[in-house]
Amino acid sequence: MASSKKWASFISSIASVLYFLFIILQIPLFRVPCRFGICRTPIEVTSSQLIASELFPTYAVKALLYPGAIANAIIRNKDFPSYSKLLKFYSHSNVSKAPAATDLQRLEILAGSYLAVVGAFIGLLRNGRMSLFGTMLIIWGLLREIFLGGVGQSLSMVPTKAVQMYPTTTSAALVCAFLSVKRDVRRLIHGKRVKIL
Template identity: 50%
Template sequence: MAKKERAAEARASTSKPPAPAPAPGIEVQRRTVGAGRWTSRRISFYASRAFFVLIILQIPLFRVPCRAGTCTTPIQVTSSQLVSNEIFPPSIVKAMLFPGAIVGSLTKSMTFPRWNDLFDMYNLTEAKNASAVIDLQRLEILAGSYFCVAGALVGIINPGRMTLFGTLLVIWGLVKEAIFGKPVNSDPAQSVYVYPTIFIALVCAFMSITYNVKKTVRNSPSVSISKPLQSSAKSKLK
């Protein structure tokens, strides 16, 4: 009996199929959604930084008469108004002018400007004695310059529509004076001139606005479309 049982166990062990080999580990590659794509937030980030560079480095955008003589950037227009009205301390105005003064001095004469000579460089020492009629004739350019400077500074933290609004105001003031001739200026050296860089500033200001499509769709009211009920029973009244 023992031999028979051993033979039966041997046959059973040989008849069993071999155990399957363990499956190799499957590597799952996770890809970050939106990685490497130009999303609206990323475009707004770079556009606001580009607009900040245009404003703070005082890249010429236009040429208009102002209290300082001739202004070519929104910071120069804003600084002449702040100095003449004494709204902010002179140190704050010099802090806004200093980055552009460094770039201008290095590109022209390869020299470094002095802090105490900034007002002399921009003809702001006599801005208090200048007539206010020059600014009153160009209120759109003055207000737009304020918004451009403030929007460029605020846009580093939180980009918004202030830069676009200011740029459009400046462009409207330039168009009104150049096309409609208001006010009339007979001096060619004091005439209005628009640099092509103002269109770059306009594009940067427009692209710095973030637009959240998902939030707009979520907040949009739902419209229910209902079909009229069709009666299955025919009217018997004729």
């Protein structure tokens, strides 16, 4: 019994760290139009909304964006962007002038992005389901947008080109989010006791 608790705690903490890295290093999970163009990560969706609403100071949003900008520069073998020009690097300088309709049409993706980002940070401190719910909400919003054509459009099984989901990275983030919940990992370890309703 004690060993299963240790294993569950170990697996949960590793999954929480991996999920945090997925979010903070801005590994692309999807592609959706947002206030400043195209967003590929929950942090980009969240930061564009935070800048437009002016709820958080810009230095806090820049601190949220900077690790991903560094990772992006390393991957593409480019110079690190300067902290002062970071918003220009992400095209966030004109966010407040952009219409809010694009974000409100994709409310599930917006809410899921907020939950995913906050859940990634909280998951480092204590286990919870916020990151799992955020990721599932993002996936639901993407699938609804891709297969149902979005709000106000006729039902269509033809995927739209403006919205895309990257299945490999999204699935990996979902698995990490699920395994970050210690109680669920313990149920997986004790597979015989799990009752599927």
